[in-house]
Amino acid sequence: MEINEIATKITSNLNKQEMLDFLFSLIETETVNPPGNEYLLHDIIMKCMKEIGAEVQIISKDEKRPNYIGRIGRGEPSVAIISHMDVVPPGEGWTHHPFQPYENEGKIYGRGALDNKGCLAASWAGIKALLKSGLKFKGTIYFCAVSDEEMGSDYGVEYIVEKGFKPDYAIVPDSGSIDKAVIGEKGAAWFDLESFGKQSHGSTPELGINAIIKVSKLISNFEKFDFNLKYDPRFTPPTINVGMVSGGNAPNIVASRCKVTLDIRYPVGITEGMILKRMSDEIEVLKKKDNEVDIRLGEVTTRHYPHIIENNSKLIDAFKNTAKEIGMPMEFETSAGITVAKILNLNGIPAIAHSPDSDKTWHISDEYVKIENLEKCAVLWASVIYELVR
Numbered sequence: 001m002e003i004n005e006i007a008t009k010i011t012s013n014l015n016k017q018e019m020l021d022f023l024f025s026l027i028e029t030e031t032v033n034p035p036g037n038e039y040l041l042h043d044i045i046m047k048c049m050k051e052i053g054a055e056v057q058i059i060s061k062d063e064k065r066p067n068y069i070g071r072i073g074r075g076e077p078s079v080a081i082i083s084h085m086d087v088v089p090p091g092e093g094w095t096h097h098p099f100q101p102y103e104n105e106g107k108i109y110g111r112g113a114l115d116n117k118g119c120l121a122a123s124w125a126g127i128k129a130l131l132k133s134g135l136k137f138k139g140t141i142y143f144c145a146v147s148d149e150e151m152g153s154d155y156g157v158e159y160i161v162e163k164g165f166k167p168d169y170a171i172v173p174d175s176g177s178i179d180k181a182v183i184g185e186k187g188a189a190w191f192d193l194e195s196f197g198k199q200s201h202g203s204t205p206e207l208g209i210n211a212i213i214k215v216s217k218l219i220s221n222f223e224k225f226d227f228n229l230k231y232d233p234r235f236t237p238p239t240i241n242v243g244m245v246s247g248g249n250a251p252n253i254v255a256s257r258c259k260v261t262l263d264i265r266y267p268v269g270i271t272e273g274m275i276l277k278r279m280s281d282e283i284e285v286l287k288k289k290d291n292e293v294d295i296r297l298g299e300v301t302t303r304h305y306p307h308i309i310e311n312n313s314k315l316i317d318a319f320k321n322t323a324k325e326i327g328m329p330m331e332f333e334t335s336a337g338i339t340v341a342k343i344l345n346l347n348g349i350p351a352i353a354h355s356p357d358s359d360k361t362w363h364i365s366d367e368y369v370k371i372e373n374l375e376k377c378a379v380l381w382a383s384v385i386y387e388l389v390r
Ligand SMILES: [Zn+2]
Pocket: 084, 115, 116, 149, 174
């Protein structure tokens, strides 16, 4: 059967009202991380798992932070669709109560409507429609609801992968947008530059060496810094963010120390070592011009390696063909953000990210998702899953 025929079957079996009821009950249950408390959703998740006939495995590092893996089928290959149950705090500026969802002009409002509860509801509704269509398949479908995405996934995806969860493919409905799927993510390295000077009285700055001024000569180049390194052309160039600066003791003392913290995002093809080498070369250049410069590189405190799904991946092909067949315009790109797709990819599980977003409403007040986009995603994801497991 052709993909568009399959998608038509799934569309006709998709129950929009059930999907929205599930989404409303998800938003109404506060799972702000920290602390998360995703266990509060237990009954709701288990009811949905039962409705799709999934065999449920619960993997928890902490009983209040469960991860639900619902298994349908037994064969190969296996495809997981993984959404998270936690949300960021509501913050200020909401027109309505963030945990009392409502519908207005084809949109559902509430904290988590998009990120990531809408996606959880859409992936469930899509799988349910697929099963209702009576289409036979050989492989295994994993419908997953995980904890702790917003604070680093130590209790979530990181933990289930550590415990041996290893599907052949994964869909992560948590980045990209309705017409953009993400096939790779940059890496990140956070580290300090520490500048040393010589203290003296503020009335005689010429007698000291100002550590702040010395390091400012270096970081003033960082707005548009050319790393002059080769990398995978599917990525945008590496970037530097000067995130924090601290230094000095008083207005009337020449600053003898200054610390600058950087967040460097870099593509596949570049390594952390190359970044650090490039940075120390830059310091050397400055030292040659000014022998009073004493800037040292600190240890990398946060690191994420870059990743990209292989070009010939069946996952990308299935996504591409399905989107095309059902008439959804779709670009495939890389991003500088970091999602659980990275954890999966770096553990040997090709994972693509895509989402129903069209207006970048993540983490803002009056977060919303378009119902129409949830329906499109439900059909697309279920069709892609079917294409892989058929
Ligand atoms: Zn998210």
